[in-house]
Amino acid sequence: MDDLMLDGNAIAGLLREVFAVEMTTAIGTCGRCGTPGPVGAVHVYRGAGIVLRCSHCSNTLAKIVKSDSRVWIDLTGIRALEVTV
Amino acid sequence: MAGTAVPGRLTWELAELVEVIVETPHVKTIVLDVPSWPGHRAGQHVDVRLTAADGYQAERSYSIASALDGTRVTLTVQRLEDGEVSPYLTDELRPGEKIELRGPIGGYFVWEPSDGGPLMLVAGGSGVVPLMAMIRTRAAAGDDTETRLLYSSRTPDDVIYRDELELLSGNGLTVVHALTDSQPPGWTSYARRVDAEMLAEVAPSPAERPRFYSCGPTPFVEAVAEAVVRLGHDSLAIKTERFGPTGR
Numbered sequence: 001m002d003d004l005m006l007d008g009n010a011i012a013g014l015l016r017e018v019f020a021v022e023m024t025t026a027i028g029t030c031g032r033c034g035t036p037g038p039v040g041a042v043h044v045y046r047g048a049g050i051v052l053r054c055s056h057c058s059n060t061l062a063k064i065v066k067s068d069s070r071v072w073i074d075l076t077g078i079r080a081l082e083v084t085v
Numbered sequence: 086m087a088g089t090a091v092p093g094r095l096t097w098e099l100a101e102l103v104e105v106i107v108e109t110p111h112v113k114t115i116v117l118d119v120p121s122w123p124g125h126r127a128g129q130h131v132d133v134r135l136t137a138a139d140g141y142q143a144e145r146s147y148s149i150a151s152a153l154d155g156t157r158v159t160l161t162v163q164r165l166e167d168g169e170v171s172p173y174l175t176d177e178l179r180p181g182e183k184i185e186l187r188g189p190i191g192g193y194f195v196w197e198p199s200d201g202g203p204l205m206l207v208a209g210g211s212g213v214v215p216l217m218a219m220i221r222t223r224a225a226a227g228d229d230t231e232t233r234l235l236y237s238s239r240t241p242d243d244v245i246y247r248d249e250l251e252l253l254s255g256n257g258l259t260v261v262h263a264l265t266d267s268q269p270p271g272w273t274s275y276a277r278r279v280d281a282e283m284l285a286e287v288a289p290s291p292a293e294r295p296r297f298y299s300c301g302p303t304p305f306v307e308a309v310a311e312a313v314v315r316l317g318h319d320s321l322a323i324k325t326e327r328f329g330p331t332g333r
Contacts, residue, residue, distance in 0.1 A: 002303070003302075003303050003304055003306075003329070004303070004329060005327060005329075006303070006327050006328070006329055007325060007326065008193065009130070009191050009194050009326050010327070010328070011195060012130070012146075012190045012191040012192075012193075013095065013146065013187060013188075013190045016094070016095050016190060017094065020094045021193070022192040023190050024191050024193035024194070025192040025193050034098050038193050039193070040191065040192070040194060041193065041324070042254050058123060
């Protein structure tokens with residue numbers, strides 16, 4: 001366990017900025033273990049950037065770096081993202 | 086409705102401070118008026134942004150404490166001594182002054198009366214705030230969903246919303262306090278950290294399929310989540326909101 005760990009809820013505002021829909025209820029499927037789950041429940045680590053990790057296998061699902069003018073997102077670790085529209 | 090997408094990008098709006106309520110030595114409630122407020126659900130939060138004269142900006146998330154009430158939005162903020170945002174909100178901001186805010190945000194850590202129960206809320210310190218929004222929403226709707234709040238605080242003086250929780254108790258709501266560091270004379274409730282044994286005593290059984298919501302510092306929420314699963318509850322039955330080592 002890491003005291004600095006947060007969950008997907010903590011970055012809901014940033015995700016909404018990027019995707020323009022509520023993302024904490026979106027279902028993401030881990031690219032490594034295949035476990036699906038709500039984005040609000042993934043583990044989140046904040047440093048120079050933001051790292052999202054699978055709550056089951058700790059695989060890196062996504063990395064997000066934000067500056068004043070742009071947001072960079074690496075989604076390599078997410079196999080699928082299901083969003084209610 | 087859980088799962089309902091809210092279309093459109095979030096925009097920063099001006100919120101005017103209406104009133105400050107002292108809750109504990111370290112915690113204050115700020116009542117804001119947000120003219121453009123679209124409404125919210127219990128458990129959602131807002132992002133607050135402060136901009137310094139030199140353009141430096143600091144942004145923090147705060148849980149909404151109130152049930153839906155027109156354009157009024159209530160936040161309960163724990164003052165962090167080395168915080169960039171919380172000391173300003175709790176000590177500097179005056180009624181009539183404005184801050185920037187966007188929200189409501191989040192759809193996962195949310196409860197509405199139509200979601201049903203039984204509800205098992207587990208709060209560590211100021212983690213009680215979004216759970217209080219659920220309790221207030223339940224009360225405002227005249228809803229009688231069986232609800233239990235297990236609320237861990239350090240000392241009696243650190244208990245937020247103590248009087249209101251007492252008033253709202255009954256009609257299906259049970260509040261159980263745990264005081265970890267010091268207890269008043271004659272204290273008969275729990276005097277230790279929340280553990281599996283305590284949760285087994287306070288929570289409905291796995292057969293009753295309670296919905297768990299736990300909010301607090303990360304180590305607190307981790308301990309609760311592990312204990313809940315160990316007691317035989319479905320890991321999907323618990324929703325968590327962690328706010329890091331020191332509060333947010």
